Amino acid sequence: MTFALFQQTPAAGPPGWTQFIFIGGMGLMFYFLLIRPQSKARKEMEARLSKLKAGDEVVLSSGLYATIDRVEDKHIWVKLGSSVVKARRTAVAALATEPETEKN
Template identity: 30%
Template structure:
């Protein structure tokens, strides 16, 4: 025979708290493991792009190697070979070679 409705089930805030507390804990872990490191990396890349100078050797996100010849707003003129220059967006710069 089944128990009457409501018997044997948690009552009051116990059910709510048993669900909310673990969800908050999972959310905090998610933030500190995934979101915060990605945000830090994005800030470092943005700082690198903002401090770009003429003469820097770079690699684009597409894998093109070249030397920065001119920086104007969001457009960077890149020399990839003798007498060969291309214009790229600043956001296309992947990293600066040392």
């Protein structure tokens, strides 16, 4: 009695280099879907922050609307009502005059 049914030849799989192509493709997708858009948005925000000047109306990251009184190297002085407050440049979330994009 032979056990020919239980003797199977090993199945031939895809060549090993196809795994490297798959991993490389995943890396490219990761770059174009995550890394590139974030770096582009960061560069745009840095450009906006470098162009701030006195008199600009801004929205701070806390949600407060303020007017810039004066600009220093890393800080800005903003008018909130009748008081003037020192804040970091990075606290500016957007210019108040920019159209806001709606997120649904």
